[in-house]
Amino acid sequence: MDQKVADDVFEAGLAAGADFIDLYEEETRNAAVSLRDHKIENATAGIEYGIGLRLLYGTDVVYGYTSSDSRDALMKLLTALVAARGESAVGTRYASSLRQQSIAAPMQTIRRRPEDAGQAAKLPLLLRAEKAGYAVSPAVAQVSASLYDSTKRISILNSEGLSVSDARTRTRFSVSVTAEKDGERFVAGESPGTLAGFEFFDELNIEDYTRTAAERAVRMLSAGYIEGKKMPIILGNGFGGVIFHEACGHPLETEALRKKATPFAGKQGQLIAHPSVTAIDDGTIFGSWGSIAIDDEGMPTEKTILIENGILKNYISDRVGAIECNVRRTGSARRESYKYAPVSRMRNTYIAAGKHTLADMLEGVSEGLYAPKLGGGSVNPATGEFNFAVEEGYRIKNGKIAEPVRGATLIGKGHEILPHISMVGNDLEITAGMCGASSGSVPVTVGQPTLKVDEMLVGGR
Amino acid sequence: MKISEAIATMADLAKASACDEFDIVGYDSFSESVEVFEGKVSNTEIQSASAIGIRTFKNSRPGIAFTEKLSPDALKICLSDALSHTELTDPVLFTVADLQPASGINFDHLSPEFDAVGFSDLTKLAIDLENTARSLDKRIENVPYTGAGRSSGTSFFLNSRGVAYEHAAQEFSAYSAAVGMLGEQKKMGFYSNSRLKFSDLPGLRIAERAVERTIEQLGAAPVPHGKYTVLFTNRASGQIMSLYQSPYFAELAIRGQSRLKGRLGEMIASPQLTLLSQAHAPLLKGSRARDGEGVPTRDLDVIRDGKFVNFLYNLEAAAIDKVAPTGNAVRSVSSKAGTGFKNLVVAPGNKTAAELAAAGTVLVIDKLEGSAGCSPVSGELSIGAQGYLSVDGKRMQPVDRITLSSNYFEMLKNIEAVSSEYNDQYSSVRVPDLLIGGISVAG
Numbered sequence: 001m002d003q004k005v006a007d008d009v010f011e012a013g014l015a016a017g018a019d020f021i022d023l024y025e026e027e028t029r030n031a032a033v034s035l036r037d038h039k040i041e042n043a044t045a046g047i048e049y050g051i052g053l054r055l056l057y058g059t060d061v062v063y064g065y066t067s068s069d070s071r072d073a074l075m076k077l078l079t080a081l082v083a084a085r086g087e088s089a090v091g092t093r094y095a096s097s098l099r100q101q102s103i104a105a106p107m108q109t110i111r112r113r114p115e116d117a118g119q120a121a122k123l124p125l126l127l128r129a130e131k132a133g134y135a136v137s138p139a140v141a142q143v144s145a146s147l148y149d150s151t152k153r154i155s156i157l158n159s160e161g162l163s164v165s166d167a168r169t170r171t172r173f174s175v176s177v178t179a180e181k182d183g184e185r186f187v188a189g190e191s192p193g194t195l196a197g198f199e200f201f202d203e204l205n206i207e208d209y210t211r212t213a214a215e216r217a218v219r220m221l222s223a224g225y226i227e228g229k230k231m232p233i234i235l236g237n238g239f240g241g242v243i244f245h246e247a248c249g250h251p252l253e254t255e256a257l258r259k260k261a262t263p264f265a266g267k268q269g270q271l272i273a274h275p276s277v278t279a280i281d282d283g284t285i286f287g288s289w290g291s292i293a294i295d296d297e298g299m300p301t302e303k304t305i306l307i308e309n310g311i312l313k314n315y316i317s318d319r320v321g322a323i324e325c326n327v328r329r330t331g332s333a334r335r336e337s338y339k340y341a342p343v344s345r346m347r348n349t350y351i352a353a354g355k356h357t358l359a360d361m362l363e364g365v366s367e368g369l370y371a372p373k374l375g376g377g378s379v380n381p382a383t384g385e386f387n388f389a390v391e392e393g394y395r396i397k398n399g400k401i402a403e404p405v406r407g408a409t410l411i412g413k414g415h416e417i418l419p420h421i422s423m424v425g426n427d428l429e430i431t432a433g434m435c436g437a438s439s440g441s442v443p444v445t446v447g448q449p450t451l452k453v454d455e456m457l458v459g460g461r
Numbered sequence: 462m463k464i465s466e467a468i469a470t471m472a473d474l475a476k477a478s479a480c481d482e483f484d485i486v487g488y489d490s491f492s493e494s495v496e497v498f499e500g501k502v503s504n505t506e507i508q509s510a511s512a513i514g515i516r517t518f519k520n521s522r523p524g525i526a527f528t529e530k531l532s533p534d535a536l537k538i539c540l541s542d543a544l545s546h547t548e549l550t551d552p553v554l555f556t557v558a559d560l561q562p563a564s565g566i567n568f569d570h571l572s573p574e575f576d577a578v579g580f581s582d583l584t585k586l587a588i589d590l591e592n593t594a595r596s597l598d599k600r601i602e603n604v605p606y607t608g609a610g611r612s613s614g615t616s617f618f619l620n621s622r623g624v625a626y627e628h629a630a631q632e633f634s635a636y637s638a639a640v641g642m643l644g645e646q647k648k649m650g651f652y653s654n655s656r657l658k659f660s661d662l663p664g665l666r667i668a669e670r671a672v673e674r675t676i677e678q679l680g681a682a683p684v685p686h687g688k689y690t691v692l693f694t695n696r697a698s699g700q701i702m703s704l705y706q707s708p709y710f711a712e713l714a715i716r717g718q719s720r721l722k723g724r725l726g727e728m729i730a731s732p733q734l735t736l737l738s739q740a741h742a743p744l745l746k747g748s749r750a751r752d753g754e755g756v757p758t759r760d761l762d763v764i765r766d767g768k769f770v771n772f773l774y775n776l777e778a779a780a781i782d783k784v785a786p787t788g789n790a791v792r793s794v795s796s797k798a799g800t801g802f803k804n805l806v807v808a809p810g811n812k813t814a815a816e817l818a819a820a821g822t823v824l825v826i827d828k829l830e831g832s833a834g835c836s837p838v839s840g841e842l843s844i845g846a847q848g849y850l851s852v853d854g855k856r857m858q859p860v861d862r863i864t865l866s867s868n869y870f871e872m873l874k875n876i877e878a879v880s881s882e883y884n885d886q887y888s889s890v891r892v893p894d895l896l897i898g899g900i901s902v903a904g
Contacts, residue, residue, distance in 0.1 A: 033549060037716060042797045043546035046514070046527035047535060064507035067529060077507070084493065084505050087580035119549055141717050178718060178838065185720070185839045228686055228864055228903015259498060259605035261640065263647075339510065376833035382605055382640050382649045387845035387864070389834030409834045409843040409864045457683075459834075459843055459864020461901040 001025045001051065001155055003163065005071045009053070009078055010159040016082040018055040018062075020319075022158035024296065025051045025069065026338040030150035033119050035126040037142065043119055050338035053077050057085060059258075059324040063341035104293040104300035107286055110169055110197035114149035117198040122147040125173075125201055132207035133177050136214035139221060141180040143210070147201060148172045156298035164298045170289065170443060171200040172432065175210045179217035186406070188217035188373075188391065193289040193432035193443065216373065216392055223404035226395060228460035232365045233410065233453045234358070234396065236372030238429035241446035244279060245349050245435070246379040247386040247414025252306055253332075253344040254321020255438060261382035263415040267312050268327075273418035275310040276354055283331060283347035289432035290348040290445040292334070297342055301331040306349075307418075318344040336440025343439045350447030354424025361423050361452040368396035369408060369458055377410075384413035387459075409459035417453060425449035464489040464511040467531040468617055471515055474540050475621065480517035480547070482557045484620035484755060486794055487513040494610030495580060497587040504608075505580065514794030515540060518556050519547040527794040555780035557620040563750040563757035564741055572631040572657045575613060583609040586635055586662060593668035594639045598676055606638040606651075607668075611659070624755035630746075632887065633659040637671040643679040648861075650674025655887040665885070674827075677849070681861035683904025684850055689824040690898045691865065692817055694848070695883055696827040699890040702736070702805060705869045707837040709736075709763050710789075710800035711778035718838045720870055721769060729769045730873035733810060736764040738773055738789060739891075740803035747804040747889030753792030758803055761787055764873075775800050807892040810879035814894040817878050819854040824902060826865070840869040863904040875899045 006023050013021040031045035051069055055062040055078075062085045066073045126145050133143035148171070155165040172193030179186050190209040194200045235243065251262035264272060273279075283301030285291050292301050297319050305313045315325065318333035321344045333342035362370075370393065377388030390408040394401045430447030462470070464487050475483040489511040496504040514527035517540070524546025528539040591607040613631040618624065636653030652670040656662055693701055707713050714722040721729065730736075740758035742748050752758050754776050762770050774782070775790035775798050791801035818825060826848035834843030843866045850857045880894035 039551035040549055041551070042523075042525065043549040044525040044527070044795060044797070045542045045546070046795050047530055047539070049528075049530045049535075050510070060502055060505070062505040064509070066509065067511070067531070080507055081505070084507060084580045087584065119546065123549060180717065183720070185718070187718075187836065187838050225866070228866065228901070258503075260603050261605040339508065341504070341506070376831075378831040378833075380649055380830075382603070382638070383647045385830065385845075385861075387831040387834075389831070389843060407834065407841045407843045407866055409831075409845060409866075411830070411845045411862060411864055457862060457864075457903070459845070459866060459903045461866045461903075 001069050001157065003157065005074060006157045008071060009074050012075065013055055013078055013082070014159055018057055020056040020159055022054050022156060022297065023051060024338055025155040026152060028150055028152040028337065030148065031114065031119055032146055032148040033122040033126065034144065034146035035130055036144040038130065040123060040126070045119065048337060052338040053081065054341055055081055055085065056320065059320045061320060061341055065338050107291045107293040108169065108195045112198040112202065114151065114169065114171065114198045121198065125206055129175050129206050129210045132210040133175065133214045136211055137179070137218045139179045139181045139218050140177055140214050142178040143175065145175040149198065158298065162298050164294055166294050168195065168292065169197050170195055171198065173201065173204055173206060173209065175213050177214040177217045179221050181221050184221050186217045186220045188213045188220065191432060195287050195289055195291050219404055220392060220406050223406035226369060226393065226405040226408050226458060226460040228458055230455050230457050232368035233456045233458070234361050234368065234370045235451045235453065237425065237427050237448055237450045238431040239374055239446060240371065240451065241350055241448035242374055242377060242433065243386065243388055244351055244448060245346060245446040246377050247384065247417060249281065249346050249349050250379055250437070251381040251384065251414060252315050254315050254317040254325045254327060255343045256381040257315055258321055258324045263384045264312060270312055271310045272312045272415065273307050273310040274421045276424045277307055277310050277418060277421050278352040279307040280304065280352060281306055281316055281346050281349045285348050288348050288430065288445055289443050292347060295331045295333040296335045297333040299329065299331040299333065301347065304330045316344045316346060318342055334439060334442045336442055340439040345437060345439060345442055346435060346444050348430060348445040350428060350430050351424060351449065351451065353426050353428040353449045356423040356425050358425065358450055361450065362396060362399045362401070364399065365396045366398055370394045370396050370401050379414065384415050386414055387411040407460065411457050411459060417456060420454045421451055422454050423452035425451065462531040464513065464531065464617065467513050467536060468619055470533065471513060471536050471540065472619055474536060475515065475517065478540060478544060480519050480544055482518040482621045483515055484557045484618070485513060485515050486753065486792055487511065487617040488614060488794065490614035492610055492612035493580060493583065494608055495583045495587050496608035497591050498605065500588065502584055512794045515543050517543040517547055519544065521552040522547040522550045523553055524550060525797060553777060555776045557622055558624055558755040558776060560623045561757055566741060566743060566750065568743060568748040568750060569629045570631065570657055571629060572633065574659045575611065575631045578611055578633065578659045582659065583611065590635060590637045590668040594637050594672050597669065597672045598641065600641045600643060600676060600679060601639050601672060602642045603640040604637065605640060607636065609635040618751065618755050620755050626751040626755060628749055632657060633662055635662050635667050637668045639671045639675045641675040641679055646679065648675050648678040648681065650678065654885065678847060678859050678861065681847065681859035683862045684824065684860050684902060686903050688899055689902050690821065690877065690896065691900045692814065692823050692825045693895045693897065694814060694825060694827040695892060695894050697829050698895045699892040700829050702807060702892050703890055704832055704835050705837045706802055706805060709773055711772035711774045711782060712800050714772060715778055715781055720840055724769055727769055728767045729870065730764050730767040731876035732767040733876050733879050734764055734767055734873065735762065735808035737762055737806045737808065738802040739806045740788060742804055745804040745889060745891065746887060749803060752788045752790040754790040754798050756786045756788045756790060758788035773800050773802065804889045804891065807879060809881045809883065809893050811881055812878060814880045814882055815854065817880055817894060817896045818851045821853065823851045824860065825849050825851050842867045842869055863902050866901040866903065872897050
């Protein structure tokens with residue numbers, strides 16, 4: 001994007017009454033190859049391109065995008081947005097007074113660019129996954145796998161004089177294994193991803209991930225059901241962190257706070273969790289799937305302590321949220337693409353490691369559920385209500401892990417669960433995932449050590 | 462370059478290239494929306510997007526690529542990518558659709574009011590909705606999400622055998638969510654809907670219904686653990702049927718991921734159930750004359766009076782099973798063709814929902830929460846739910862903090878009745894209330 005064109009847009013927008021304007025130009029190239037039923041069934045690649053234009057009138061957001069970087073197209077968009085604001089303007093405005101900060105440290109080093117490796121380089125890796133999956137058991141009925149890479153190049157300019165750019169290359173392997181026996185089926189998967197180039201695929205132990213998925217699918221074929229009721233739960237490390245992400249992370253975003261749609265409003269400095277809990281949202285983990293050097297407003301990211309020893313320290317904020325909620329800005333503005341205005345979102349969110357072991361947690365539990373792997377879930381930040389699927393579960397009987405169970409669901413309210421996390425393990429792990437919210441789907445990691453929750457409602461049969 | 466010009470250009474490039482056959486999908490979309498909070502506009506958006514995707518075949522191998530950049534150079538790169546992908550994939554048994562006659566009905570949904578409605582109208586509606594929601598009941602403590610918008614879109618299809626199809630749609634939509642408090646308990650009720658005419662939106666009582674859904678849940682508590690007869694109201698029944706639509710897709714059966722494989726002609730459900738893929742209902746949102754691969758669509762019974770009578774096919778699955786495709790391919794610009802219902806419709810029964818719940822103890826469910834515990838492959842259902850407990854037709858208490866557990870294929874057989882009532886959503890899913898016995902409830 002031409003700086004002179006951008007300056008013309010800023011000048012015209014400020015003259016029309018906006019307090020702040022930013023332009024977000026993005027070109028993303030992504031490519032994937034997938035295998036299923038012993039065949040390379042799909043190879044696809046594509047280019048996304050556009051420029052998002054955001055006007056802030058205080059904290060009122062006016063947003064639009066175009067696929068052209070010409071002066072005519074951008075000025076036409078600006079005119080439309082100003083007119084829309086003119087028609088829709090109702091209510092008071094806050095003054096906008098934030099200024100740009102320091103240069104960001106890089107979050108990745110690419111040793112092998114995916115476009116140099118080429119799509120064909122993915123084929124032998126997929127065939128290795130297939131071989132490893134079918135080798136686990138005759139009960140493995142299908143192995144499907146895919147390798148995906150994307151390179152996003154962005155430029156962000158704003159009316160305060162900011163001009164930054166960033167490139168983010170992400171790579172991800174996904175494998176899904178279906179096991180079948182006597183008419184029963186179970187599907188299990190693994191999806192490691194990172195902020196790195198093709199070297200991630202070169203160095204990844206594809207066989208290990210595939211075997212893990214296949215063994216879980218076979219193991220869960222013979223799983224029974226658990227009766228539903230409240231009981232102690234031990235949540236496994238890694239993706240178990242999705243509960244914190246959904247039930248507590250989203251309600252800590254200023255996007256929920258500014259709508260007063262969170263149970264954590266006004267609780268900064270207060271004890272909101274068990275004192276053993278420290279939770280962090282960190283954009284600075286080098287090479288991690290959820291990391292960013294700069295956020296999607298151009299601010300360098302940071303490591304944000306959300307909860308420390310049970311006390312709420314910080315919310316997750318963006319420019320608008322920081323002004324409106326009068327909180328510190330945390331470099332957490334994110335968006336799926338130029339098609340969305342940026343809002344406060346998570347990056348790499350995890351509960352910090354504690355000192356307990358799994359054995360510590362099992363001791364004293366006469367009847368409970370051990371959930372080493374969760375599926376997905378959802379939350380309503382306004383009420384705190386959440387629900388999650390347990391992909392792999394085991395009964396706990398008299399302090400020991402017993403038979404596998406399937407089809408269990410965990411439900412509750414985030415702010416009610418936090419005080420009941422009584423033990424935090426020493427085995428922190430973080431896992432790649434995708435998070436969907438008002439600014440689209442963004443790559444995040446979730447994580448935790450193994451945790452013990454003294455009581456949670458388990459849905460079962 | 463406009464999308465129609467881009468498609469024509471891509472077609473010319475493809476014809477001149479080394480590919481044997483090709484098909485192209487594209488879209489052009491536009492929308493405007495406002496969101497309000499506490500009497501002021503918090504978000505205003507204008508969205509305009511277009512993209513094009515091409516699937517090429519060379520030596521029976523497919524390759525796909527897409528682009529949002531509609532310049533001649535970008536289209537050339539896109540085609541080149543697609544052709545290079547034909548060297549990676551394995552051969553398939555199908556190619557692009559032949560030119561066959563399709564329904565002559567025009568399924569475009571165009572609004573006579575579209576160009577006459579502007580941001581000031583959308584803003585006024587949204588502000589009115591928020592004010593109404595805040596004022597209806599003193600237990601309403603917040604109205605965090607209220608908005609209105611208009612959208613239009615055109616989808617395009619063209620292939621190397623002369624099949625060409627366009628479909629255009631416009632609509633106005635509005636929504637509101639209200640949060641109510643009773644003691645320490647908070648509940649959020651949400652209602653949204655769309656219509657072709659902006660002038661029809663106020664009559665939908667959007668704010669009133671959001672507030673009703675909030676208030677009716679205050680005081681909710683779990684019910685005792687056990688097996689219940691559940692009435693999935695028409696607010697929730699469509700969600701259940703949509704979550705489990707993939708077992709009816711031939712491509713999933715071929716892969717061994719459908720429990721219905723080999724079960725055509727069997728009674729898989731209660732005789733009360735007739736399930737259709739209804740492609741030619743002019744008023745329903747999903748109606749089309751051709752599917753995502755250009756194949757003519759048709760109305761198709763999937764389950765008739767409990768008997769499983771048809772899988773849904775795209776070109777690939779049809780070629781493998783050596784049958785005719787059913788016109789149920791779905792496709793985005795960036796993906797390979799999948800399968801889907803055109804409009805997922807369950808035929809109505811002859812009693813109202815109130816009549817179905819009139820006798821005995823019935824757990825009436827009108828909200829489902831999260832679907833991660835639902836597997837269309839195994840049929841497992843484990844899902845959070847809210848609603849109320851009914852005894853002999855009398856509403857006893859609102860219910861929350863429960864999970865429902867069952868298996869979809871058992872539920873099909875345990876359907877005791879289908880109501881005569883659909884909800885009023887402008888949608889491609891039309892399912893009446895479903896009364897289903899034997900569902901495990903944990904609370």
